[in-house]
Amino acid sequence: MAVSRAKKVAVGEKLGAELKDSSSVIVGTFSKLTVSQDFELRKTVRSAGAKYQVVKNSIAERVSKGTPVEAALQNLSGVNSIAYTSGDPVALAKALAKYAKDNPEFKVKHGGLEGRLITSKEVEVLSSMPPKEEIFAKLLFLINAPAQRLVTVMSAVGRDLAIVVDQGVKENKFKEA
Numbered sequence: 035m036a037v038s039r040a041k042k043v044a045v046g047e048k049l050g051a052e053l054k055d056s057s058s059v060i061v062g063t064f065s066k067l068t069v070s071q072d073f074e075l076r077k078t079v080r081s082a083g084a085k086y087q088v089v090k091n092s093i094a095e096r097v098s099k100g101t102p103v104e105a106a107l108q109n110l111s112g113v114n115s116i117a118y119t120s121g122d123p124v125a126l127a128k129a130l131a132k133y134a135k136d137n138p139e140f141k142v143k144h145g146g147l148e149g150r151l152i153t154s155k156e157v158e159v160l161s162s163m164p165p166k167e168e169i170f171a172k173l174l175f176l177i178n179a180p181a182q183r184l185v186t187v188m189s190a191v192g193r194d195l196a197i198v199v200d201q202g203v204k205e206n207k208f209k210e211a
Contacts, residue, residue, distance in 0.1 A: 042093065049089060050097035058123035059103040060130055060145040060157055064088070065113045067139050075133055075140060082129035084119035106146025114143070122166045123147055131161035 053059070064072065079086040091110035098107035103118060119126045127145070134140050145152045145160075152160070163169075202208050 046093045046097045049087065049093070050101070052085060053098055053101040053103055053107075053118060055120045056101065056103050056118040057120055058126060058145065058147045059106050059116055059118040060126060061106055061110065061143045062115050062117070062130065062134070063113055063141050063143055064115050064139070067137070071137055071139065075137075078129045078133050079117045079126070082119070082125040083121040084117050084126045084129070086115065086117045088115045102149050103146040105149060105151040106144060124160060124163050124165055127157050127161035127163075128165075131158060 064075070067075065076086050091112075091114060094107045094110060094114070094116065098104045107116070117126055117130060130140075130142055134142055142154045142157050144154055145157045147160070164172075
């Protein structure tokens with residue numbers, strides 16, 4: 035059944051609005067996926083906080099103009115699907131890399147990250163990075179560590195003095211004159 039022009043325009047406008055808010059996109063090919071595999075792929079992408087859509091190349095190219103993911107959606111050819119998010123790009127890359135490893139029918143072609151085109155190898159490297167929360171935790175630890183060391187050194191002087199005085203009292207080294 036043919037899709038009316040009005041419906042195509044509505045789908046394009048909705049996709050364009052979602053892409054304006056997106057910071058990353060991953061383009062893949064899905065030509066040999068079964069319906070159940072496609073359902074699992076969509077579920078995997080949703081669990082990563084992203085959206086997944088099969089889209090015509092011309093529509094993707096047109097609606098991506100002026101968006102942060104424009105570079106990744108230009109000059110598409112063949113059968114393509116896009117997964118996009120405004121959240122954590124690492125989570126999306128991890129989800130798709132794991133799915134592609136489990137289902138060789140799905141292949142990652144390339145991606146876009148904050149206005150920059152990235153290759154499938156770079157998407158794979160992105161998927162091996164720790165999640166954003168873990169990076170923040172490590173950064174906070176590194177910022178906090180020098181302050182902790184300074185407090186430890188400063189308190190050591192007082193503690194050492196107290197230990198020396200305590201030992202002197204125990205051994206009766208302090209005599210009244």
